[in-house]
Amino acid sequence: MTVDGTALVTGASAGIGRALTEEFAAHDHDVVLVARREEKLRVAADEVEAEYDVDTHIVTKDLASREAPHELYEETQERGIEVDVLVNNVGIGTQGAFVENDLDRELDQMQLNMVTPTQLTHLYGGDMAERGSGGVLNVASTGAWFPGPFMAVYYASKAYMKSFSEAISEELRSEGVSVTVLCPGPVETEFQSRASMTDTPLGSGQMQDVEMVAEEGYEGLQAGKPVVVTGWKYKLLTKLSNVLPNRLTTQSAKDLNTSE
Numbered sequence: 001m002t003v004d005g006t007a008l009v010t011g012a013s014a015g016i017g018r019a020l021t022e023e024f025a026a027h028d029h030d031v032v033l034v035a036r037r038e039e040k041l042r043v044a045a046d047e048v049e050a051e052y053d054v055d056t057h058i059v060t061k062d063l064a065s066r067e068a069p070h071e072l073y074e075e076t077q078e079r080g081i082e083v084d085v086l087v088n089n090v091g092i093g094t095q096g097a098f099v100e101n102d103l104d105r106e107l108d109q110m111q112l113n114m115v116t117p118t119q120l121t122h123l124y125g126g127d128m129a130e131r132g133s134g135g136v137l138n139v140a141s142t143g144a145w146f147p148g149p150f151m152a153v154y155y156a157s158k159a160y161m162k163s164f165s166e167a168i169s170e171e172l173r174s175e176g177v178s179v180t181v182l183c184p185g186p187v188e189t190e191f192q193s194r195a196s197m198t199d200t201p202l203g204s205g206q207m208q209d210v211e212m213v214a215e216e217g218y219e220g221l222q223a224g225k226p227v228v229v230t231g232w233k234y235k236l237l238t239k240l241s242n243v244l245p246n247r248l249t250t251q252s253a254k255d256l257n258t259s260e
């Protein structure tokens with residue numbers, strides 16, 4: 001079942017969200033760009049409009065609150081925008097020892113990485129199920145397969161998104177709604193500096209290409225794949241993780257997340 005129509009992308013002003021916005025526009029989807037920095041959203045919207053001749057809409061919103069998903073939903077309703085594809089891309093990371101990290105920042109991370117996407121899926125996914133068509137593309141990470149010491153909440157949030165997505169993919173398939181969870185390896189974006197992880201092996205090592213990640217995510221959604229892991233190395237690693245001892249994978253993640 002292919003997915004057409006307007007795609008709403010959270011975190012569309014930079015990084016993977018911006019690349020996904022372009023990928024959807026390149027396939028003739030109108031796009032709704034959501035993030036906090038209006039100027040960056042405007043530039044991204046102007047670029048895809050000029051390049052792909054699609055309609056764009058901008059919603060400037062901080063999504064790190066319990067009220068924000070409802071406000072976003074209301075705003076799209078009021079503006080008469082029907083969302084056919086929801087791209088839950090927004091997410092942040094926090095590197096460091098959990099008990100020493102700022103708890104409010106960890107709670108914001110839980111809101112942005114788990115609660116906001118869950119709320120948006122309930123709101124827009126409910127409408128899609130009623131209409132009998134639509135798609136949800138959730139951005140998790142290959143971190144979803146492992147516990148991640150020194151990025152404990154981040155890895156756990158991605159494990160939640162993977163499990164949640166696979167479960168609702170099964171629930172919504174019969175309603176005509178396709179759900180895919182996109183799991184990239186490391187990608188060079190603003191993420192590494194925001195997460196204070198540029199001095200870790202994970203934050204300064206080999207990175208995947210952002211356009212390749214967006215393309216694999218888009219194709220996976222259109223092919224009805226519940227899970228998309230990007231790049232052959234990470235496809236292999238996530239398969240291997242099923243047979244490797246948990247102690248070993250946890251230690252490896254700890255090494256990757258430790259400041260040098």
Ligand SMILES: NC(=O)c1ccc[n+]([C@@H]2O[C@H](COP(=O)([O-])OP(=O)(O)OC[C@H]3O[C@@H](n4cnc5c(N)ncnc54)[C@H](OP(=O)(O)O)[C@@H]3O)[C@@H](O)[C@H]2O)c1
Pocket residue numbers: 010011012013014015016017034035036037038040061062063064089090091092093112139140141142183184185186187188189190191192194
């Ligand atoms: N980069 C990686 O290595 C990597 C790997 C695997 C998975 N991922 C996942 O991919 C997704 C996108 O990450 P990225 O690498 O593209 O990060 P990024 O370059 O930091 O972009 C994050 C986007 O989210 C927006 N955002 C951040 N906080 C927000 C808030 N409170 N409210 C609204 N929007 C907010 C940012 O825009 P504003 O600042 O304008 O709001 C930006 O558009 C995340 O879910 C991340 O976990 C990333």
